[in-house]
Amino acid sequence: MNADTAIQLRLLDLQAADTALAQLAHRRRTLPELAAIADADRNAEAIHNEVVEAQTAVADIELEQRRLENDVDTVRTRASRDQARLEAGGLPSRELEGLQHEIVSLARRQATLEDELLDVMERAEDAESTLSDATKRHEAVVAERSDLEARRDAAFAEIDAAAGQRSPERDGIAADMPADLLSLYEKARAHGGTGAAMVRQRRCEGCHMELSGSELSAARSADPDVVVRCDNCRAILVRTAESGL
Ligand SMILES: [Zn+2]
Known part of the structure; x- marks a missing residue:
């Protein structure tokens, strides 16, 4: 799957909003x-x-x-x-x-x-x-x-x-996402709790596992528009200047 790098970055805002909402829901329940x-x-x-x-x-x-x-x-x-x-x-x-x-x-x-x-x-x-x-x-x-x-x-x-x-912030970001990317994000979120995570210093910020071997080389060599996922937690990996790739 391909997605514009700007759209991929917006996934991090979506994840931040979802994390905040999940924390609020957890606080309400507990x-x-x-x-x-x-x-x-x-x-x-x-x-x-x-x-x-x-x-x-x-x-x-x-x-x-x-x-x-x-x-x-x-x-x-x-x-x-x-x-x-x-x-x-x-x-x-x-x-x-x-x-x-x-x-x-x-x-x-x-x-x-x-x-x-x-x-x-x-x-x-x-x-x-x-x-x-x-x-x-x-x-x-x-x-x-x-x-x-x-x-x-x-x-x-x-x-x-x-x-x-x-909620409206979250819905606004989601409304601008391509349907297939949003559905991949939701699937990843349902799987491991994180839909999209930034790669920072070669580490997935979703599961904190370091990328290595073929995963690292795939993330390095993939075109910026290609949607890459974490082998461990299945989150969409968002690559930035801080990714250390
Ligand atoms: Zn991960």
Whole structure:
């Protein structure tokens, strides 16, 4: 394939634009904020589960507390009714004995229930503090995530603006290239990552291998219009005064 030396030189501008665009795309894909956001998501999910668990525990304990409070009320009501009957007097001695016995056992039952109630109230306090701790940690990780998102979006905007400047430049150079040369360039780029490379001091700047033997003599003897390629990386070799040939 033949191409004007000026066109061959333009291949280096095309490669520079493509390299810059590839670097921008790589930076966009590998922004540290992306990994940090994924971490924050995992954290938020785990802490959210803790919050739900703590909410369930608090609700369960509240239910238990209400049940005990109802039981205490029932026992108290019954004891005061018994007490009133006792104070009204005039009961047959057997009934009186039964009533006194019941008052004693109700008092014992009430004491047991009140102990249980105290225990439940203590557990409620613990569960609420666990819930408040998990809720605070969840809020913190959500805030951290939104901070990371803002930083990611700022970086995206910066990268996209740079790419938005480079892309038309790249397209403009490509539009001026002969179709067969452009397609050879694209093929080389797909193969080894470099479409066109300058030869500097006999070295391919694409793969940094030194030209030697038949490759060197071919590059030396080829007419300047002939398109030469690197045996190693397949890049189109652009020869200049700095090529050392
Ligand atoms: Zn090479």
